[in-house]
Amino acid sequence: MTIPVVAGVDSSTQACKVELRAREDGRLIASGSAPHPATRPPVSEQDPHDWWRALVTAFAGALAAAPAVRVDAIGIAGQCHGFVPLDASGAVIRAAKLWNDTTAAPDLAALIADIGADRFVETTRSLPTAAFTIAKVAQFRAREPEAFSRMRTMLLPHDYLGFRLTGAYRTDRSDASGTGYFDPVANRYRLDHLERIDPGTDWAAMLPEVLPPEGITGSVSAAAAAELGIRPGIPVSAGAGDQHASALGLGITEGESIFSFGTSGVVVTTTERPLHDPTGTVSGTGNLTGGFLPLVCTLNAAKVTDTFTSLLGTDRETFSALALAAGSGGPVLAAFLDGERTPDRPGSSGLLADLTTATTREHLARAAVEGVVFGLLAGAEGIARLGFPLDGRVYAIGGGSRSAATPQLLADAIGRPVHLVDVAEPVARGAAVQAAAVAQGVTVRELGALWRPEGSRCLDPRAGTGAAERYARYHEVAAVTALDRRA
Template identity: 75%
Template sequence: MPVVAGVDSSTQSCKVELRELSTGRLVATGSAPHPPTEPPRSEQDPEAWWQALVRAFGIAREAAGAVRVEAIGIAGQCHGLVPLDADGGVIRPAKLWNDTTAAPELAELVAAVGAERFVETTGSLPTAAFTIAKVAWLRAHEPEHFAALRTILLPHDYLGYRLTGRFATDRSDASGTGYFDPAANVYRLEHLRRIDPDRDWASMLPEVLPPDGVAGSLAPEAAAALGIEPGAVVSAGGGDQHASALGLGICEGDLVFSFGTSGVVVTTASEPVRDPSGTVSGTGDLTGGFLPLVCTLNGAKVTDAFARLLAVDHDELSRLALAAGDDGPVLAAFLDGERTPDRPGASGLLADITTGVTREQLARAAVEGVVFGLVAGAEGIAGLGCRTDGTAFAIGGGARSEATTQLLADALGRPVATVDVAEPVARGAAVQAAAVRLGRPVAELGEAWRPPVHRLVEPRSGRATAARYARYREVAAVTELDRGR
């Protein structure tokens, strides 16, 4: 049976889905962990990603039985810097998206280029998460490694390189570098020249492939490692949230709230989006359009921390949060610094706590802290004129919490849909791979494979959520005092 493989190489793990080429039916899955990281210095060895891919692929292949893998799509965590030397070897561990140590170098770059110019030329105001900040950090802190640098890849690019031997990326992932313009589909080398005017930056960057682009054919050595026949098509791949949007088949106006290691809210747009405030990143998507995106650093780590403090599991944390009334503290959940808003030196702030505080109130504050951060992001997207009146989806591990989806519906004042899709990122990568193999438009196949809504969560009436959200915005603003600490 012909199948395609969709790969999600995230911060935490590598997940592989094998789907029937003709129908998109899920055939088998596999997963393998990545080494844990601990911001603000967050690094991983790219070899660990490759080994996890091999293990996850093997698990899926064994579970699938007699199948023929005809195409592979790779989606990966965005922004990470994978520095290679002249021989294509990794110079040092990759600095990941949630590594905020480059904040000082990023501030110098933004001052030199100008915030408006960055937004005008790349669609985004970069934060410490962006690749360009990490390149500047490398020059400032590890000059010997910077001198050896010959190729700059992103995490999904690196896995594509291991599969095909080719340096290639796509416009969605390139949008998060700080030196690519998704509207013009060109690199903005002038920003890299601010770091070093004498380097031949053009020779160091991978080719940016279109949505239906092919990175190459699976090389014999890689095929042997994966246990399949060589020659399978490797599609352009993309960023994880961009693949997730494709996997859900979202239409213009839909909002996707993703609750994972990070928190993300996105929609689709046919025209470029530029936010002078830097709240919304105007990235490219996997279909040739655009994906206005807001990403927060503090997702699962917030609820993990409060579950630990309350000595409960996540199911009990959810039950406690839903049992709370409308009184009690609110949490600005910037526990380990934040990306949106751009406050790398901030910490969390729990306000309005009294001697009468309850466990239920603390649990609700934790969940709301994550939810409200993304609701603020959705307001930023709508403020740019983007449609946000379609379906609101909640996805990711955190969306399995009843409290998360209910408090999101309460905050939005509209229903929230969930879908029975365990791995939307891997699903989106598989959609892209299948479209390339079948010669169909990526957007068309994404719509054809759109999963049905699993359930709708209605907002509760008579709740004071609007007042709590307003108080959250006041408390979050106080953390501006900690910026750059």
């Protein structure tokens, strides 16, 4: 018997993952994955053609694991903020600049000085950092003028895959709201910000149409269908930014929060109310149900623990055990190893404080994990200060959450239980929810609630770890990095 399914795609910095889920009830039928080229910040670039090749490979793997399926819709979630410039023929002009490329910091600083930080926050609900697309556009105009003159379309990573599937230039509200030139409250582009970069460019003609949550990018072309091994003509939903899809995939509600430990670190919640953070700490992006997703993102997450695992000459499992066995003393790490996005310190570096002759390998391992955790905890406090109380369930997701140490040290730091859900790929799951909503003709909000995953494992905070004292000390140590000694 053929099973009707939808495909949810997570095109992240590290890999492309495809989940095939039953169209009617969301059961996971099969999955596949393929890696993306490694990046090396502060210069972080990938060839968009590699994303397409990875999608084809991951799709083939999923179909091979479940040959008796019929794909009825596709949803694509992708890494946010990336910049994909295309020429008049739709060809890629240069490698895509990714979110964790911080080389555009000087170009962005000049743009913010011109427009004004307050004006940016007022019109886009976020204060851009070097991660945002607008920084990369300004850099492209200033440093590659000949290539810039050939640009006729500029897309985000998930838009590009939608274009390869359908031939259409379209995006969605969630991903557009992370560009620095889209207002998620008015739901319109801020062409005036782009005109400060180049007043002579027809920016409106270059930008993809922004679709609502139930929007359809287009239908899969015959050529794309042949490469993927599916039938042509099936709908491709509007798509999403990766963290926005993750929130949908987990079905979080107001007051609940997600701490995501992946290539980047992210803490988010969801709300119906727009936000305004004059400090620029919290981004007020759009979510996938028409509301908003208060979000704080840090650049330094998995690579911090990977670096310290290597420095200690151990493996990940042993490293986690060391961190959990550290006791109550020890040093504190401001984990800004390759610069940082939140706080906005692209020229900073990591700072390890309070080393003594009593410092142990266990202390160093815990400092690395807590450096990531504390950075996100500071972000969560920033969200709460804006009047969005995070008093509901706390979830830990991402590759880092599979380490025993990370979610436990998060629970210790916040003094509350942390939930781990049995959802291996929440981003791909959220993309599948959106695709299924399109296929069924229902709202994304409705289906997200119906497909909310059930059951979770809970980690309670441990007593006597000294986490509160180290977190207070973390703020002092992190403040020193404001000097940006590498700038």
